[in-house]
Amino acid sequence: MSNRRKIRIRACIVMPRVVMLLCITTFFACDRQEDIIIKDQYGKIADAAQLSAGTSTIFNIGNSAYDTPASWVTGNLLTRFYAGDKLYDDNRSTEGGKGPLYAGSSCGSCHNHAGRTLPSMYTKDAGSGSSGFSSQLVYITRQNGFFFRNYGRVLHDQSIKGVEVEGKLKVHFTEEEFSFPDGEKYSLQTPHYEITEWYADSISPKDLIVDVHIPLRHVGMGQIMALDHDELRRLAALSNYPEYGISGRLSMITERNKQYIGVGGNKAHHADLTVELGFSSDLGVTNDRYPLEVCEGQSQNIGYSHYGIQITTREMEDVDLYMSALGVPARRNVNDPEVKRGEDNFYKAQCHLCHTPTLHTRQDAPVLLNGTRLPWLCNQTIHPYSDFLLHDMGPGLDNHVRTGSAYSYEWRTTPLWGIGLQQMVNGHTHFLHDGRARNFIEAIMWHDAEGAVSRELFKRMSKDERDALVSFLNSL
Ligand code: HEC
Ligand code: HEC
Known part of the structure; x- marks a missing residue:
């Protein structure tokens, strides 16, 4: 205390x-954050510009920068944080711990250090590969827009002994080269997907729409879940800039017969931390909310539910607590002149109209899965660099399926806090929902439709100005 x-x-x-x-x-x-003085790793009073998430800001710039508890996590809460961290990271046993079909061996196999593991489609396997885990989610939908009842939403390309995997992902890329007006070159690669070794009782692989997502960083998950929804509603009403072709909209989702504002996931299609869904759908771990195996109806798999519930709600709350209580990395080099120029350029290119620098969390304390309240997460000024709204990003990023209320060409503005540390934490700079962008420049140059004006403003900048903008992104 x-x-x-x-x-x-x-x-x-x-x-x-x-x-x-x-x-x-x-x-x-x-908690009233104004009352608290926050010091950096050297014991100096932190600059206000460094504080990404008020009292939850942490000053760790190593490879556990996304995976460090906020300083208010102490005592019993810290014990539970580490219990949650362990449940999250430990490979689950194939003897009744997960499966029979699954997409990852643990949450951490895809979210290494609470970040974005580089999926196998970007390593030399270029697909599911025969060894190791793919660390990507392969969403499969039928041409009629429905999921397969007996397969769940994602392809399960791993299985326990004696069970056939649902299929493997194969990817090839096409690439096109472009130039900035000053002659500097950049190229954009487009992934193309195919499912091979498809195991299905009756459905042809031709009937599949395949959509691959790389994992999201967990930076600020607790704050995102505590966002002030009135502020988001006001933002959606205001997010209409005809002069820039931008108009964001809220993602409204219906779950268990109630309407929620979706804020999580690339399609803003989640209103909670999806712990129960993650265990069930990604790992094949049955729980109270999803007591049946995802693949229960497949003719080869009937009967695997005899393992019963594989993780309790109390344990899942610890995982929930772990994600909610992660600290948000402080910004770095905030007074570096190049970073400051880059910040000006971020505004000049109108990036801030979607990547909203400042938002607030609501007045009431968030409540976790099993009733634990987290008063440290409310009434905070935070800097997520996202409006959590859906935007039309154009045909290049269109994934041909509707998710929740999001059309196929709409995506949630990705929060940019902590993005500059992704290289340090996960060892790569793949960005966008499917990781096709290999660096910041490519990520920006993929922005289209509502993002087209920003892209063009960035394109017309001098190389120095573009580099400064990238330095600013690296400081987040
Ligand atoms: C096979 C890989 C894989 C595994 C295993 C996995 N995830 Fe994920 N996770 C993803 C991908 C991909 C996304 C992005 C989905 C999207 O596009 O919205 C994601 C998104 C999330 C999000 C939303 C993040 C945000 O910023 O809104 C949360 C929370 C999450 N995962 C938690 C978990 C938990 C908890 C587990 C373990 C029970 C887990 N994940 C296991 C791949 C995985
Ligand atoms: C119209 C709203 C909008 C504007 C304006 C905008 N963005 Fe984005 N940005 C998005 C959306 C939506 C995504 C997610 C697209 C996806 O994953 O396919 C995104 C993704 C990104 C990513 C990748 C994040 C990640 O972790 O994968 C970066 C980097 C980025 N934007 C930077 C910028 C910069 C810099 C500018 C200004 C030059 C800008 N954006 C302008 C909406 C916008």
Whole structure:
């Protein structure tokens, strides 16, 4: 407990009852970040521009920069954080721990260090490969827009002994070269997918729409789940800049007969941390919300549900806590003149109209899966560099399937906080939902439709200005 809190509680004890009640309510409500002085790794008072997420900002620039608890995670909460981290990272046993069909061996096999493992489609396997894990999610949909009832949403290209995998992904790329007006070259590669060794009782592989996503970084997941939805509604109403061709919209999703604002996932199609879905759909781990194996209806797999529930809600809450309590990396080099020029260029190119620098979390404390409240996450000023709205990004990024309320050409603005550390944490700079961009320049040059004006403004900058903008992205 912080000293400030102790003082608050002591003050409550000497006050009359009504005031005491109010005090207790404040105690369970939010942390006020203005009261707290935050120091960097050298013990110096941090510059305001460094604080990506108020009191949850951490100053670790090593390869665990995405995988470090915020400093408010102490005592029992810290014990549970590490329990969640372990459940997240440990390879689950194939003897009743996962499967019979699965897409990854643990959450961490795809989100290494709570980040973005480089999928095998970008290593020399260029597909599922026969060895190791693919670390990508291969969404399969029928031409009629529906998922396969007995296969789940994603291709399970791994299996326990004696069970055939659902198929393998094969990828080839086509590449086109372009030049900036000053002559500097860049090239854009487009992935093309095919499913081989497709195991299906009745459906032809020709009937499949294949859509591959690379993992998302977990930076700021707790803050994202605590976003102030009134602010998002206002942002959606304001996000209409006909002069730049931009108009973002909220992703409204219906889950268990209730309407939610979707903020998670590349299509903003998740309203929660998807822990139960992740265990069930990605790992084949049954739980209270998804008690049946994803592949239960496949003729080869009938009967595997005899393992019963493979992870408890209490354990999944620890995983939820782990993701919610991760610290958000502080910005670096904020006073470097090149970074400052790059920041100006970010605004000049109108990137901020979608990659919104500043948002707030709501007034009430977020509640996890099993009822734990996290008052440290509310009433915070945060810098996610996203509006969490859906935008038309043009035909090049169109994935030909509708997800939740998002059309095939619409994507959620990816939050950019922590993006400059992806190379350090995961050893690569693949960006965009399917990782086709190999660096920042390619990611920007893929922006089209609502992102076209930004792309053109960036294209017309001098090489120095473009480099400065990239330095700014590296400081996030
Ligand atoms: C086979 C790879 C794979 C495995 C295993 C996996 N994930 Fe993911 N995860 C992904 C991909 C790909 C995405 C991005 C999906 C999209 O495009 O929205 C993602 C997205 C997420 C998101 C949303 C992130 C955001 O920024 O909105 C969360 C949360 C998440 N995963 C948690 C988990 C948890 C918890 C587990 C383990 C139970 C898990 N994942 C296992 C690949 C994986
Ligand atoms: C119209 C809204 C919009 C504008 C304007 C915009 N972006 Fe984006 N940005 C997006 C969306 C949506 C995505 C996700 C696209 C995808 O994954 O296919 C994205 C993705 C990115 C990514 C990749 C992130 C990752 O981790 O994969 C980077 C980098 C990026 N934008 C930088 C910029 C920069 C720099 C500018 C200004 C030159 C800019 N964006 C302007 C909406 C926008």
